[in-house]
Amino acid sequence: MLDRRSMLRTGGAAAFGAFALTAVAGGMTPAEASALHPQGNGLLPDPATTPVPNPPFPAHLTHTERKHLETFDELDFEVFTHADWKRLGRSHAENVRVHWPDGHFTDGIDKHISDLAALFVWGPDTRILSHPLRIAKGDMTCVTGVMQGTFTRPMPDGSGGFIKPTGKKYAINMATVGLWNRHGVMDEEFLFWDNQSFYQQIGV
Template identity: 75%
Template sequence: MQTFDELDFDVFSNADWARLDESHARNIRAHWPDGHYTDGLDQHIADLVALFAWAPNTRIKSHPIRIAMNELTAVTGVMQGTFTRPMADGKGGFIQPTGKKYAINMATVGIWNRQGVMDEEFLFWDNQTFYQQIGLA
């Protein structure tokens, strides 16, 4: 659980992607709240970079619920930030920032290997609430 706390509180919250391999396997499969998944640490980092591109102050500072059993961990937290920079729309354009803050409940479930890093990560949050808070829904 200490590694998970450091992942969210230090690595994620400070966008220190060079340290992501401390908690993630090179071939990590990451499942995202919209239903898609990616394979590989490089792609996972690219997705995280894209998340921080439009909300560079994104952060998670607490895990009120922390569960660990064998190779499984699960934590909850509040991911928060502010939509201050243009967001890629996936069609070659950009959505202009609204300046709105967000604070959404999130959960992460991890499956860890014998080397002490995650082979698979499941990310959960309510995208509808997220988009409402940043002014896109």
């Protein structure tokens, strides 16, 4: 049996890509896929610069797989976008481990709430309203999204000072891999985005 955690930690891009292809192959129908690609070439534009409609859920999902994706949509579109942290427990376990793009990880939902809330200190309009790709297999999900906002308030620099707001907007592609437990919440979450592009866009 494939060890999902070993695949993520040691299998690299090839294993992750194999998982994604396997999940997609059993999911969306050609008609559904073509509806998302009116240009007819079957390829997505860059979702961060060209709006992409949220696709229907893949076909042939189990009830649990669909529920995980529905919960994740609610997490980003409602809980995160509206900074409604009291509802984060609907998608995250109390002892959730969250892996960040720079390689560090945190443990516990309270720490994760603190980290998420920090994004809204300098960018109160921070939001995620787009999930161009949504796949699920067993107790694993992978969802891509577009996180966007505007650097309009001072940003804490971690040393007691602040970075002056630039007023610049950002829109970055991101991906989240979630490992779900039998209670329907994530025990572990892996966040991926390009930090260099992010800082360049906000002028830092």
